[in-house]
Amino acid sequence: MHSTVILIEFGAIILGLGLLGRFAGRLGLSPIPLYLLAGLAFGEGGLLPLGASEEFVAIGAEIGVILLLLMLGLEYTAADLVGNLKAQYPAGLVDMALNALPGAAMALLLGWGPVAAVVLAGVTWISSSGVIAKVLADLGRLGNRETPVILSILVMEDLAMAVYLPILTALLAGTGWVAGGLTLAVALSVAGLVLFAAVRYGRVISRFVSSDDPEKLLLVVLGLTLLVAGIAQQLQVSAAVGAFLVGIALSGEVAEGAHTLLSPLRDLFAAVFFVFFGLHTDPASIPPVLLPALALAVLTAGTKVATGYWAARRARVSARGRWRAGGALVARGEFSIVIAGLAVTAGIEPALGPLATAYVLILVIAGPLTARWTEPLARRLAERRRARTPGDPAHGRPAAEEATEPAPVPD
Template sequence: MHSAVLLIEFGAIILALGLLGRLAGRLKFSPIPLYLLAGLAFGTGGLLPLGTSEEFVAIGAEIGVILLLLMLGLEYTASDLVSNLKTQYPAGIVDCALNALPGAAAALLMGWGPVAAVVLAGVTWISSSGVIAKVLGDLGRLGNRETPVILSILVLEDLAMAVYLPIITALLAGVGWAAGGLTLAIALGAAGAVLFVAVRYGRIISRFVSSDDPEKLLLVVLGLTILVAGIAQQLQVSAAVGAFLVGIALSGEAAEGAHSLLAPLRDLFAAMFFVFFGLHTDPASIPPVLLPALALAAVTACTKVATGYWAARRAGISVKGRWRAGGALVARGEFSIVIAGLAVTAGIEPRLGPLATAYVLILVVVGPLTARYAEPVAALAGRLSRRQDTGASGTPAPLETVPAAPTETEPTAPGPDDPEAVGSVPVEEPGGSGARRA
C-alpha cells in the first residue's frame, strides 16, 4: 500500500510539472517560479500536503543540483576555468562586499547578534548556481559572451563556500580555534585537490570515462559525478563544487556524449529540486517576516545587478551583455537555505529561518524575471531618458542628430554580445554544449 501511494504521489508531481512546463513554454517564461509554487501547494501547510514521497523527492533534489552543476562544468574546459578565475577574482571581492554586507547589517539592526549577522551575510551573498544554470539554459544564453563572466562569479562563490561553511559551522557549534582551523584546512585541501586533478589529469579522466556504448558512458559519468560530489560534501566542500569540477575535467567525445545523455535527467531532477524547496516552506511562516524580507531582497537584487554589470564591463562586454549578466545573478537558492538551516538547527535566532525562506522565495521568483527583462527594461529606460532630455532642451540630443549611416563596407549585423551573433561561440538549445564544444 505504501508503495502504491508513493507511485501515485510521485506520478502526480511529475505530471503537474510537465503541465506547468508546457504552460511556461507557451508564455515564453521560465518554469522555475511555477515549480516553486507547486512545491508550496503540495508542501507543509499547502493545499494538498504530500508525505509519502517527500523523502524520495529530497534525494532527487540533491541529484538535481549535482546534475545542474555537472552540465555547467561540461560547457567549459579546465583552462577556461583557470583563466576566468585569474581574471575575475576582483569581481568575487566586489560581489562579497556588495551582497554580504546588507545581510550582516540587517541582522545587527534587528538585534540578532554577530553570529546571526555572519549567517545572514552568507544568505544574501551567494547566488543560486542551480537556478541560474536552469535560467541560462531556458533562455538559450549558454553561448553568450557574458556567460563566462557569470559562471566565474558563481564558481568563485561556490569555492568561497569551502571556506565559509566550515567557519560558520565552527561559530554555530562554539568550538575552539584549533578545531575550526582543522576543519577549514581539510575543506580547502579537498577543494584544491579536486581542482588540481581536474586541471592536470582531465584528459586521462576523459579517456577512462569515454565509451562508444551510451549505457556504459551514462553509468560511468553519473556514478563518478555523484561519488565525487558525495566525497566533497563529506569533506565540508560543496557537492556542487565537486560536480562542477567533474564536468570541467571531462572533454572531447566523453563530454559531448555525456551532455546529450544527461540533459533529460538534468531537467527531471532539477524540476524536483525546485519542488522540494517549496515543499519545505510553510506558507503561514512567511507573512510575519515579509516586509523585512522584501526590503532585503530589493536591496540585494540591486547589488547583484551592480556586481554583474561591473564584472561584465571589466571584461569588455557591451552594455546589453552587462545588464544581462547583472540580471542573471539575482536568484538565491540552495546555499542560502543550507546556511539558514544550520543556524536554525543551532537555535541562534528563531526568526532567521522564516526570514531566509521568504527572502529566497522572493528572489528565486524574481531572479528569472530579472534575467529575462533587465536588459530590455534598461534599454527602454535609456530611450525614455533621452526623449526627456530632448524635450527639456528643445533640441535633439547630440547623439541623435548625427546618426552614423552604414556604408557598403560597414556591416550592420548585430554586435558580438547579442545572442544571435556570438561569432565562434554558437548559441545552443537550452542545455546545449555552448562555448566549450565550438
Template sequence: MHGAVFLIEFGGILLALGLLGRVAGRMRFSPIPLYLLAGLAFGTGGLLPLGASEEFVAIGAEIGVILLLLMLGLEYTASDLVTNLKTQYPAGIVDFCFNALPGAAMALLLGWGPVAAVVLAGVTWISSSGVIAKVLGDLGRVGNRETPVILSILVLEDLAMAVYLPIVTALLAGVGLAAGSLTLAIALSVAGLVLFIAVRFGRLISRFVSSDDPEKLLLVVLGLTLLVAGIAQQLQVSAAVGAFLVGIALSGEVAEGTHALLSPLRDLFAAVFFVFFGLHTDPASIPPVLLPALALAVVTAGTKIATGYWAARRAGISVRGRWRAGGALVARGEFSIVIAGLAVTAGIEPELGPLATAYVLILVVIGPLTARYTEPVGMALSARFRKPAPAPDAARAAATAPAAKAGEPAVAIPAQGQAPAEAEADGELAPPR
C-alpha cells in the same frame, strides 16, 4: 498498504511537477517558483500534507543538490576556472561586497546572529546560473559582447562555492574554531589538488572514465560522483563541493556525453529538491517575513545591476551592454535555496527558510523581466538626466573662429544633445575613455 500510499503520493508529486513545468514553459519563465509553491502546498500547513513518501523525497532532494553541482562543474574546465580567477577577480570582489553584505546586514538587523548572517549573505550573493543561461538563450544574447562578462561573474561565484560551502557547513555544525579551520583547510587542499590534477591529467582521467556505451558511462560517472560526495560529507566538507570537483575533473567528450545523459536526471531530482525545501516551510510563516524579503529583493536587484554594469564597463563594453549585463544577473534560484536548505536542516533560525523562499520567489520571477527591460529603462533614464551640450551660434562661431590653415582637417561639431556614447554600436566594445 504503506507501499501503495507511497506510490500514489510520489506519483502525484511527479505528475504535478510535470504539469507545472509545462505551464512554466508556455509562459516562458523558470519553473522554480512553481516547484517551491508545490512544496508549500504538500508540506506542513499546506493543502495536502505528505506522509509515506517524505523520507524518499528527502533522499531525492539530496541527490538533486549533488547532480546540480556536478552538472555545474561539467560546464567548466580547470583551465577556464584558473583563467577567470586571474583576470576577473576584481569583478568577483565587487560582486561579493555589493550582494553578500546586504544579506548579512539584514540578518543582523533581524537579530538572527552571525551564523544566520553568513548563510543569508550567501543566499543574496549567488545568482542563478540555470535561470540566467535560459534567459540569455531565450533573448538571443548568447553571442553578445557582454555575455562573457556575465559568464565570468557566474564562474567566479560557482568557484567561490567550493570555499563558502565548507565554511557554512562547519558553522552550522557548531564546531569550534580549530575544527572549523581544519575543515576549511581540508576543503581548500582538496579543491587545489583536484584543480592541479585536472589541469595536468584531465585527459587521462577522462579517457579512463570514457565509454562508448552510454549505460556504462552513466553508471561510472554517477557512481563516482556519489562516492566522492559521500566521502566529502564524511570529512565535514560538503557533498555538493565533492560533486562540483568531480565535474571539473571531467572534460572533453566525457563531459559532453555525461551532460547529455544526466540532464534529465538532474532536472528530475532538482525539481524534487525544490519541492522538499517547500515541504519544510510553513506557508503561514511567509507573510510575517514578506516585507523584509521584498526590501532585500529590491536592494539586491539594484546591487546586482550595479555589479554587472561595473564589470561590463571595466571590460570596455558599450553603455547598452552594461545595462544588459546588470539586468541579466538579478535572478536568484537553485543555489540560494541550497544554501538556505542547509540552514533549515540545521535548525538555526526558524524564519530564515520562509524569508529565503519568499526572496527567491520574488527574484526568480523578476529576474527575466530585468534581463529584458533594464537596458531600455536605463538608457531612457540616462538620456533624461544627461545634460545636453550647448548649441553654438553658427554665425558667431564662423566669425570668431580662425581660418583653417591649408592642409589641416576640418573638425566636425556634434549635433545638439549628441553624446559620444550614443555613437557606440549596440553591444560593441566602447572606445577608450
C-alpha cells in the same frame, strides 16, 4: 501498503511538476517559483501534507543538488576556469562585498545573531547559475561580449562556495575555532587536490570515463559523481562542490555526452529539490517576513546590476552590454535555497527559511524580467536625459551609436 503510498505520492509529485513546468514554459517563466509553491502546498501547514514519501523526496533532493553542480562544472574546462579566475577575480571581490553585506546587515537588524548573518549573507550573495544560463540561451545572448563576464562571476561564486560552505557547516554545528579551522583546512585541501587533478590529469580522467555506449557512460559518470560527492561530504566539504569539480575534470566528447545524458535526470531531481525545500516551510510563516524579503530583494537586485555593470565596464564592454550583464545576474535560486536549507535543518532561526523562500521567489521571477528589460529601460532613460539637455554633445544622437559591438538578437 507503505510502499504503495510512497509510489502514489511520489508519482503525483512528478506528474504535478511536469504540468507546472509545461505551464511555466507557456508563460515564458522559470518553473522554479512554481516548484517552490508546490512544495508549500504539500508541506507543513499546506493544503495536502505528504507523509510517507517525505524521506524518499529528501534523497531525491540531495541528488538534485549534486546533479545541478555537476552539470554546471561540465560547462567549463579546467584551463578556462583558471584563466577566468586570474582575469576576473576583482569582479568576484566586488560581487561579494556588494551582495553579501546587505544580507548580513538584514539578519543583524532583525536580531538573528552572527551565525544567521553569515547564512543570509550567502543567500543574497550567490546568483542562480541554472536560471541565468537558461535565460541567456532563451534571449540568444550566449555569443554576446558580456556573456563571458557573467559566466566568470558565476564560476567564482561557485568556487567561493568551496570555502564558504565548510565555514558555514562548522558554524551551524557549533564547533570551536580549532575544529572549525581544521574543517576548513581539510575542505580547502580536498577542493585544491580535486582542482589540481582536473587541471593536470583531466584528459586521463576523461579517457577513463569515456565510452561509446551511452548506458555505460551514464553509469560511470553518475557513479563517479555520487562517489566523489559522498567522500567530499564525509570530509566536511560540500557534496555539491565535489560534484562541481568532477564536472570540471571531464572535458571534450565525454563532457558533451554526459551533458546530453544527464540533462533529463538533472531537471527531474532539481525540481524535486525545490519541492523539498518548500515542504519544510509553513506557508503561514511567509507573510510576517514578506516585507523584509521584498526590501532585501529590491536592494540586492540593485547591487547585482551594479556588479555586472562594473565588471563588464572593466572588460571594456559597451554601455548596452554592461546593463545586460547587470540585469542577467539578478536571479537567485538553487544555491540560496541550499544555504538556507542547511540553516533550517540546524534549527538556527525559524523565520530564516520562510524569508529565504520568499526572497528567492521574488528574485527568481524578477531575474528573467531584469535580464530582458534592464538594458532597454536604461537606454530609454538615457535618451530622455539627452533630449532634456540640448547642450549635451550626444543630444539627438541615437543610443545605438554608443554600442561598440553588434546589437544582440532581438528579444
